[in-house]
Amino acid sequence: MKNTVILGALTIAGLSAGAAAAGTLDDVKARGKLNCGVTTGLVGFAAPNASGEWEGFDVAVCRAVAAAVLGDSNAVEFVPTTGKTRFTALASGEIDMLARNTTWTFSRDVDLKFEFTGVNYYDGQGFMVPKELGVSSAKELDGATVCIQTGTTTELNLADFFRSNNISYEPVPIETNAEAQQQYLAGACDVYTTDASGLAATRATFESPDAHTLLPEIISKEPLGPLVRHGDHAWGDVVRWTLNALISAEELGVTSANIGEMAAGTTNPEINRLLGSEGTLGEMLGLSADWGKNAIAAGGNYGEVFADNIGEATPIGLARGLNAQWTKGGLLYSPPFR
Amino acid sequence: MSDKQNNSIAFVATSVIPESPPPARDTGAYKWVRENLFSSIPNSILTLAALALLYSLLSNTLPWMLNGIWTTSSLAECREILQGESGACFSVLTERWNQLLYGFKYPTDQYWRPNLALVLLLIAMAPVLFFDLPRKLLAFTVVYPFLAFWLIWGGTIMVPIVALIGFAVAAVVFQNLGKGSFAAGFFGAIVAALVVWKVGGMLIPEGASESAMLSPVPSRDLGGFMLNMMLGVTCVSLSVPLGIALALGRQSSMPLIKWICVVFIEFVRGVPLITLLFVASVMLSYFFPPDATVDLFLRVVIMITLFSAAYIAEVIRGGLAALPKGQYEAADSLGLDYPQAMRLIILPQALKISIPGIVNVAVGLFKDTTLVSVISMFDMVGMIRGPILASTEWNGVYWELLGFAAALFFVVCYGISQYSQWLERRLATGHR
Numbered sequence: 001m002k003n004t005v006i007l008g009a010l011t012i013a014g015l016s017a018g019a020a021a022a023g024t025l026d027d028v029k030a031r032g033k034l035n036c037g038v039t040t041g042l043v044g045f046a047a048p049n050a051s052g053e054w055e056g057f058d059v060a061v062c063r064a065v066a067a068a069v070l071g072d073s074n075a076v077e078f079v080p081t082t083g084k085t086r087f088t089a090l091a092s093g094e095i096d097m098l099a100r101n102t103t104w105t106f107s108r109d110v111d112l113k114f115e116f117t118g119v120n121y122y123d124g125q126g127f128m129v130p131k132e133l134g135v136s137s138a139k140e141l142d143g144a145t146v147c148i149q150t151g152t153t154t155e156l157n158l159a160d161f162f163r164s165n166n167i168s169y170e171p172v173p174i175e176t177n178a179e180a181q182q183q184y185l186a187g188a189c190d191v192y193t194t195d196a197s198g199l200a201a202t203r204a205t206f207e208s209p210d211a212h213t214l215l216p217e218i219i220s221k222e223p224l225g226p227l228v229r230h231g232d233h234a235w236g237d238v239v240r241w242t243l244n245a246l247i248s249a250e251e252l253g254v255t256s257a258n259i260g261e262m263a264a265g266t267t268n269p270e271i272n273r274l275l276g277s278e279g280t281l282g283e284m285l286g287l288s289a290d291w292g293k294n295a296i297a298a299g300g301n302y303g304e305v306f307a308d309n310i311g312e313a314t315p316i317g318l319a320r321g322l323n324a325q326w327t328k329g330g331l332l333y334s335p336p337f338r
Numbered sequence: 339m340s341d342k343q344n345n346s347i348a349f350v351a352t353s354v355i356p357e358s359p360p361p362a363r364d365t366g367a368y369k370w371v372r373e374n375l376f377s378s379i380p381n382s383i384l385t386l387a388a389l390a391l392l393y394s395l396l397s398n399t400l401p402w403m404l405n406g407i408w409t410t411s412s413l414a415e416c417r418e419i420l421q422g423e424s425g426a427c428f429s430v431l432t433e434r435w436n437q438l439l440y441g442f443k444y445p446t447d448q449y450w451r452p453n454l455a456l457v458l459l460l461i462a463m464a465p466v467l468f469f470d471l472p473r474k475l476l477a478f479t480v481v482y483p484f485l486a487f488w489l490i491w492g493g494t495i496m497v498p499i500v501a502l503i504g505f506a507v508a509a510v511v512f513q514n515l516g517k518g519s520f521a522a523g524f525f526g527a528i529v530a531a532l533v534v535w536k537v538g539g540m541l542i543p544e545g546a547s548e549s550a551m552l553s554p555v556p557s558r559d560l561g562g563f564m565l566n567m568m569l570g571v572t573c574v575s576l577s578v579p580l581g582i583a584l585a586l587g588r589q590s591s592m593p594l595i596k597w598i599c600v601v602f603i604e605f606v607r608g609v610p611l612i613t614l615l616f617v618a619s620v621m622l623s624y625f626f627p628p629d630a631t632v633d634l635f636l637r638v639v640i641m642i643t644l645f646s647a648a649y650i651a652e653v654i655r656g657g658l659a660a661l662p663k664g665q666y667e668a669a670d671s672l673g674l675d676y677p678q679a680m681r682l683i684i685l686p687q688a689l690k691i692s693i694p695g696i697v698n699v700a701v702g703l704f705k706d707t708t709l710v711s712v713i714s715m716f717d718m719v720g721m722i723r724g725p726i727l728a729s730t731e732w733n734g735v736y737w738e739l740l741g742f743a744a745a746l747f748f749v750v751c752y753g754i755s756q757y758s759q760w761l762e763r764r765l766a767t768g769h770r
Contacts, residue, residue: 040714041728048725050433052442077558080714080724085620092623178727182736205734207417315414315730 024096024228024235025069025286033075036062037095040080042177043201044310044318045101054078057309058099061120061226061243064295065097068242068287073298083151087112090229097239099226101195103153113230117240120225120302122322122331124218125157126196128203131213133190138217142167147180147189149173154194157220177202195222201316238285245292247334248274249301251325256300263293274337281337292337302332402426406738412731430735431742434726438742441561441716442725448492451552452564455489458482459571467757490560490568492552500538504531520677557635561716563746568635569717570704570750573642577703578696580643581650582689586680588655599651606648612709614641619713638710646703653695657688690765697758701751718743 028034038046038058046056054062059078067073079095090098091113101123102108104116127138135141138161148155150173162169172189174180181202184192192199196218203209226243228236249255252271254262263275272278275296276289285291299305303325310318324330362368375385405425409432410416416427431438440449462482465475484498508527516523560568587599606614618637626632661684669679689696711720722739726732 039724039728040716040720041724041726043728043730043733047728048442049729050437050731052437052446079558080716082712082714084616084712085714088620088623092620094623176723178723178733178736181734201733205413207734 024232025238028069028096028235032070033077034062034066034069034097035077035079035095036065037079037081037086037089037098037100038062039100040082042101042198043205044197044314044316046078046099055309057121057305058101058226060299060305060309061099061246062097063298064246065226065239065242067298068245068291068295069238071288071290071294073294083149087114090114090227093229096235097226097228101224102227104223104225104227105153108227114227115230115233115236116225116227117236118225118243119223119331120243121197121223123195123197123222123224124322125154125193125220125222126199126218127215128184128192128199128212129190129215131211135215138215138219139165139167141169141191143169144191145170145172145189147172147174147183147192149177149180149194150175152194153220153222158193161219181205195224197310197316197318200318201310204315204317234286238287241285242291242295244334245274245295245337246302246305247325247332248337249292249296250303250332251327251334254296254301256297256304259293259297263290270337398424408432413734414731426738427735428738430726430732430738434721434732437562437721437726438718438739439562440564441559441721443559443561443716444555444564445553445559448553448555451489451492455486456567458485458489467761488552491555491557492550493554494542494550495552496538496542500535500542503538504534507531507534557633560635562721563718565710565715565717566704566707566747567750569639569642569707569710572639573646573703573707574700576639576643577647577650580647581696582654582685584647584651585654585658588651589658602644603648603651606644607652611642611645611706612712614645615709615713617641619715634715638713638715642703642707646699649699650696653699654688654692656695657690657692658684660691661687693758693762693765697754701754704751704754705747718746 038054038056041047042056042058044056046054046058048054054076062076062078063073066076079089081089081095081098081100086098086100086102087108089095097117098114099120101121103123104119108114109116127141129135129141141162146158146169148158148171155171158169158171169191172183174183177194177198180192180194183189185206192202194202196214199214203212203214206212226239228239248270252268252274254271254274259275262271263277265277266272269278273281275293276282276291280289282289282291288294300308306320306323307313310316312319320328320330322331324332326333359365363372376382402424403426405420405423406428407416407419407425408428410419410427410429411433413427413430416425416429420427436446436449440452444452459482461475462479465471465473465479481502484502487501488495488498508531511530512523512527514523515526584599584603587595588603590596590599615638618641619634622632622637665683665687666679669683674682708717708719710717711723714720714724716724722743726739727735
């Protein structure tokens with residue numbers, strides 16, 4: 001492609017590739033690669049490591065979908081997007097799916113014409129303050145200066161929270177989490193607010209994490225999940241059920257360690273259907289019979305992905321909380337594979 | 339000496355008094371200090387204040403830098419070693435050195451390619467920058483862009499060769515047709531080049547890039563300071579000729595050309611660079627079908643080039659306006675036609691006047707290349723803000739990384755400005 005452009009045949013290329021309206025699933029299969037939009041870098045969720053490979057919690061979703069569709073968890077082209085470019089990248093077809101800790105909201109789903117395919121992390125907006133400020137509740141923050149990332153739902157939640165509690169604040173707009181950290185530590189703002197997971201990750205990197213405290217109030221619901229374009233339901237189903245496969249796998253006790261053994265057939269019919277040794281679920285999705293097995297083998301089930309990237313053993317150290325299985329008091333609840 | 343004259347004159351010096359050294363307070367370092375630092379009371383106060391400021395700056399930064407740690411593999415380890423003492427964690431630079439310079443996706447075993455391209459760049463620039471060098475070296479400068487393209491992007495060598503042939507054919511056509519009429523030569527050259535590229539493109543076998551000597555690297559994989567350098571060099575070298583053309587076009591007596599140039603310059607100058615970059619990265623992908631988008635690097639190069647060309651055009655217009663009308667009339671009276679007059683009389687003087695302005699734009703442009711980080715390209719600042727600060731090992735290292743970026747940019751920009759001062763001295767012909 002690039003060659004023709006360099007050679008100046010720009011318009012010709014534009015005309016010849018006009019009919020790209022086949023389903024995204026077919027496009028991905030034909031291309032042999034999944035174009036997955038991720039963030040340009042968020043601790044634990046998506047970042048390239050020292051050898052340049054992307055890793056993280058959102059990245060694992062991309063890899064699982066690639067494994068389900070193409071049978072290869074490395075057949076992913078990661079397209080880094082910023083908070084401002086993510087939706088246009090998806091809408092214009094530059095990426096096939098977006099897994100960029102994006103909050104599922106009404107207007108994004110309905111007005112921006114996207115389809116959220118589930119929730120891979122239940123988050124909520126919290127506040128972090130230095131302990132020496134002596135604040136124990138967000139309602140005592142009257143007149144505080146607040147560091148807030150622009151262009152996000154957190155900005156709007158913050159305004160709502162302060163207005164409904166009839167207290168005032170002064171926003172300090174910032175662009176990235178990294179900038180926020182520095183501003184907060186330098187004392188440019190009294191409070192830093194963003195998703196609670198982000199606050200925990202940020203606090204973990206401080207020189208003295210104990211000098212800062214997270215306030216108890218969680219002022220918003222931030223269900224983060226992968227999304228695709230409206231209207232392409234076959235593709236939406238693939239992404240949705242890949243995510244559900246990871247969640248169900250944890251519930252059913254399928255792990256990356258025992259998946260080889262279980263795929264040969266078990267006494268539990270649902271596991272058999274999930275892993276493709278029974279039934280025709282893969283065929284219905286337009287995928288191979290072992291799609292679920294591939295997706296789970298890519299990075300393990302939901303619990304393993306969580307533990308590897310953001311769990312308590314990692315520097316970020318997030319507890320499962322709301323993101324535990326429904327059987328353990330959390331909100332993760334995958335519809336049955338039947 | 340005789341005693342006879344002692345009576346007639348009371349005293350006369352008969353020999354030169356030997357030179358004695360000036361008083362201690364009027365010599366050497368003491369004098370310099372007294373005259374420059376403590377010449378008056380306000381000056382003394384300022385000197386002392388400046389010294390105090392310097393001391394407080396150095397006493398804070400020097401221990402931090404000298405205590406720096408270069409060998410750990412994460413920020414946490416740095417802090418463990420420092421035990422609360424002040425000290426920099428330069429290990430991030432050593433561990434992510436390659437990522438800072440080349441981005442995180444350029445194949446590790448291919449780093450010699452951009453390195454070689456950089457060395458060749460210096461050779462190719464030399465005859466342009468230092469015109470005392472033999473003119474024959476310019477031949478290499480002409481070939482260099484194609485060579486550098488092949489080195490950095492890899493793939494089949496046929497692509498740059500076909501592109502080079504296209505330009506060569508265009509030049510030949512222009513030489514022949516351009517003698518009769520400029521327009522015929524100009525458009526003939528464009529058509530000839532397009533034909534060569536089209537035919538050449540068909541001749542390149544499908545999949546030639548995969549089996550090529552240098553493995554192909556897509557533009558998305560470029561990054562780090564390499565990307566800043568590539569954008570800076572490409573855009574500056576493209577925008578200077580374009581800027582000259584726009585400046586001349588703006589002064590043209592042909593209304594169509596004049597108004598196209600005026601509208602273009604005023605439009606581009608009236609829009610922030612960052613919006614142009616957003617248009618390049620976001621809006622253009624709406625206009626092209628999903629699989630046929632123009633290469634992102636090319637889109638960005640076009641936008642930055644257009645942007646700086648508009649500024650350079652205005653700088654050069656200032657140079658043109660500074661020339662006395664007599665220069666134009668002199669050219670006319672010699673019987674020179676328009677291209678000759680411009681090439682031989684007007685532009686050499688106008689460009690000489692414009693050098694500081696052009697260099698100013700070039701330095702600004704080079705620094706503006708870091709703006710591409712907002713459209714999620716991983717240039718040096720993008721690498722720092724994104725992947726490096728988002729890794730669990732290095733989250734929280736700011737001064738070291740951004741200070742390093744600042745130092746690298748300073749070196750390049752200071753070099754550019756020193757060159758321009760040398761150029762001004764070299765070209766000074768004594769109009770004072």
